[in-house]
Amino acid sequence: xxxxxxxxxxxxxxxxxxxxxxxxxxxxxxxxxxxxxxxxxxxxxxxxxxxxxxxxxxxxxxxxxxxxxxxxxxxxxxxxxxxxxxxxxxxxxxxxxxxxxxxxxxxxxxxxxxxxxxxxxxxxxxxxxxxxxxxxxxxxxxxxxxxxxxxxxxxxxxxxxxxxxxxxxxxxxxxxxxxxxxxxxxxxxxxxxxxxxxxxxxxxxxxxxxxxxxxxxxxxxxxxxxxxxxxxxxxxxxxxxxxxxxxxxxxxxxxxxxxxxxxxxxxxxxxxxxxxxxxxxxxxxxxxxxxxxxxxxxxxxxxxxxxxxxxxxxxxxxxxxxxxxxxxxxxxxxxxxxxxxxxxxxxxxxxxxxxxxxxxxxxxxxxxxxxxxxxxxxxxxxxxxxxxxxxxxxxxxxxxxxxxxxxxxxxxxxxxxxxxxxxxxxxxxxxxxxxx
Ligand code: NAD
Numbered sequence: 395x396x397x398x399x400x401x402x403x404x405x406x407x408x409x410x411x412x413x414x415x416x417x418x419x420x421x422x423x424x425x426x427x428x429x430x431x432x433x434x435x436x437x438x439x440x441x442x443x444x445x446x447x448x449x450x451x452x453x454x455x456x457x458x459x460x461x462x463x464x465x466x467x468x469x470x471x472x473x474x475x476x477x478x479x480x481x482x483x484x485x486x487x488x489x490x491x492x493x494x495x496x497x498x499x500x501x502x503x504x505x506x507x508x509x510x511x512x513x514x515x516x517x518x519x520x521x522x523x524x525x526x527x528x529x530x531x532x533x534x535x536x537x538x539x540x541x542x543x544x545x546x547x548x549x550x551x552x553x554x555x556x557x558x559x560x561x562x563x564x565x566x567x568x569x570x571x572x573x574x575x576x577x578x579x580x581x582x583x584x585x586x587x588x589x590x591x592x593x594x595x596x597x598x599x600x601x602x603x604x605x606x607x608x609x610x611x612x613x614x615x616x617x618x619x620x621x622x623x624x625x626x627x628x629x630x631x632x633x634x635x636x637x638x639x640x641x642x643x644x645x646x647x648x649x650x651x652x653x654x655x656x657x658x659x660x661x662x663x664x665x666x667x668x669x670x671x672x673x674x675x676x677x678x679x680x681x682x683x684x685x686x687x688x689x690x691x692x693x694x695x696x697x698x699x700x701x702x703x704x705x706x707x708x709x710x711x712x713x714x715x716x717x718x719x720x721x722x723x724x725x726x727x728x729x730x731x732x733x734x735x736x737x738x739x740x741x742x743x744x745x746x747x748x749x750x751x752x753x754x755x756x757x758x759x760x761x762x763x764x765x766x767x768x769x770x771x772x773x774x775x776x777x778x779x780x781x782x783x784x785x786x787x788x789x790x791x792x793x794x795x796x797x798x799x800x801x802x803x804x805x806x807x808x809x810x811x812x813x814x815x816x817x818x819x820x821x822x823x824x825x826x827x828x829x830x
Contacts, residue, residue, distance in 0.1 A: 402572045406577070413505060424476060483497060501821075506526045507577045509536045511540075512541035526579075526581070529815050537549070539563070610754065615652060618766075622663075630787070636680060637731065660738070668714060687707055693726040694712075717735065717738065748777060759788075
């Protein structure tokens, strides 16, 4: 039987039986599975890259950098350290328990469900799967139906390499059926509306959840910064994957005096990166589907177009677009943009910027470009966000020793490196008191 012919309860029962054999607990099994997953990525990287190109127009280089090699690095980081991470952690005991020993052990949870979105459909499915395997679990992996070529490729490849991971493809009905099952952890990446559905379904079984959600991640640009460098970094982070990145800078806050020079520098940086006609650049992606294309086109007249605005529904192309003179009430500020539109808003200094950020949902990332230590410190201590990138968008999530996750509306829980092990393990307290 394969996941394609089994019912959701049969899939979960099969994986639970595998877990109960106890073989997933050993360090050998875990490193063996991680190595097999690594083999899948390196041996079938081109097949995955072709699927990513079909789904999202990603270039081969970008697919390797942001999806395939990214996940391989995450696996390598774990393989090098897993034995150490799994060492029981001794704890001191109180005087009344003299002679006893106490320790914390990382206990596998059982069968975990990973539900992934379409925007980085390889990385956001297989990096959590790697964490779940490192922690000694079996896994049901649900790729996004909105990246159908990648979903099919993963469903084809995984059974060739791994027998404790079942890929279940499908859309809402299939996911709903899966969510009726009892899992030991659910790891969901996607939007907050579905996050609530996942959490409600998990509550029925008292299953813990990790929710990796999104939101509007602000970028604050201080006066007196090197705007050429700032613009080049903002453009790289914003327009990667045509803006369809959960941690992409969503909008820019700067002061009235800096805005004209910044928007000019942003337009120049777009041309430098993608040429005068970005539709011909191999490095520039496409919008995932018509629904998102139509949604994004409606946001294009939210301000004065500094560059971009060009779009073509047939090829789902929207040019990298920078908007100036954007009002906080404009449509582009009402929702997470999740596309290649960068609005620049003006505020009266740092106090106003901090107020603006704190008046809205806690973002997944906060970016700041400043050389002033006091500005850095105030942004760090007076705002709340999943993570902070000072001087460079996106890159914090490539540091495997940093937890990656949101706070408030941008999610709960985190992963990457050691944090994945902790997410997919139970920290079990063990007290051993001698009898004699
Ligand atoms: P999506 O539409 O692919 O949905 C994500 C998953 O949820 C899919 O597997 C889908 O099948 C499933 N799903 C959809 N509707 C469902 C329902 N009614 N019941 C059960 N399951 C359902 O992806 P999306 O939500 O459009 O992804 C974009 C969002 O994800 C953005 O908000 C983005 O910021 C966020 N995101 C967050 C991260 C992160 O790491 N924090 C990463 C990428 C994307």
